[in-house]
Amino acid sequence: MDKIKLLSDLGTAIARHRADHKLSTVAVAGKAGRSRTVLHKLEHGQDVTVSSLLAILAAMGLCITLEKAGMPTLADMQRRFAEEDGDGDAGDESGGHAA
Template identity: 50%
Template sequence: MKDKIRLPIELGQAIQRARKGGRLKATDIAARSGRARNVLYRLERGEDITVASLFDILRAMDLTIGLQRLGMPTLEEVTDRFGQDDDDAS
């Protein structure tokens, strides 16, 4: 997982992609993490959960996180996030 994560929803989407890509069932992750399945779904939607819950879910999925300097987003990242309005292109 090489996603640059700047927002809670991006973290949630990255975790959901990892779950689906690894063919992991939400019920299995919930059982392994000791957290309710609803907590995983809230995380995947970018909603608030506790840091302890985040780490329990990551551990259950055999994932970890790393930190890096934020820096400025690339033009590609801005375009991906906000798109380009056709009216502004002219």
């Protein structure tokens, strides 16, 4: 598995694991004690609480391992800044108001 450096990477990895192991969203969310909405947010790279993340991982039989990340690659940086540009906030110094 590739290293997870972005929320979208984490979401993709969780969704892939769930699908590969034929785990339904209802089953995982129920076992984790969370709503399907929380699982959906996580799988789509959106913020969830750390406790929800850990509960969902535990429900799927997974855990987190920490390791030194090293320097990001050019592709990592392009993906990161592309995601920031997608939310409408990056690079907009005017605060979102027309001049």
